[in-house]
Amino acid sequence: MDKLIPIFKEKKIRVTPQRLEVYLVLNKNNQHLTVEQIYGRVKEKFPAISLATVYSILDLFKDHDLTREVRIEFDKSYFEIKTDSHHHFFCRQCGKTYDLDLHCEHLQKKAVDGHRIEDFQGCFYGICTTCQQKQ
Numbered sequence: 001m002d003k004l005i006p007i008f009k010e011k012k013i014r015v016t017p018q019r020l021e022v023y024l025v026l027n028k029n030n031q032h033l034t035v036e037q038i039y040g041r042v043k044e045k046f047p048a049i050s051l052a053t054v055y056s057i058l059d060l061f062k063d064h065d066l067t068r069e070v071r072i073e074f075d076k077s078y079f080e081i082k083t084d085s086h087h088h089f090f091c092r093q094c095g096k097t098y099d100l101d102l103h104c105e106h107l108q109k110k111a112v113d114g115h116r117i118e119d120f121q122g123c124f125y126g127i128c129t130t131c132q133q134k135q
């Protein structure tokens, strides 16, 4: 917990126990979590926290590059601690999202057709190795 405080200080974010907990949940799981999943885990420690507070903490983290919002399904966002640009693989069977360590020239691009790129993420959809083994 204590080693997180410098991360917040560096980003000039005021440290609150709730913010630390959200960061801890993201960091500990190193997964792609929906806001509801994050809320569920933070609530174990802070029963009074509201979903709206978790949303605003995630917005703050996004603004300071402490988390990344991933759109895998059009109606759903996931959050993760890895903030560098990378692609994903989404398993249609178990719903798990995997980070892909692909060498991809598009991730390096700063502009496309004159449009300035601020973010880019690709997603592959299919059946993951674990689910394939079960078949």
Ligand SMILES: [Zn+2]
Binding pocket: 091, 092, 093, 094, 095, 096, 127, 128, 129, 130, 131, 132
């Ligand atoms: Zn799977």
Ligand SMILES: [Zn+2]
Binding pocket: 032, 070, 080, 082, 086, 087, 088, 098, 099
């Ligand atoms: Zn990822």
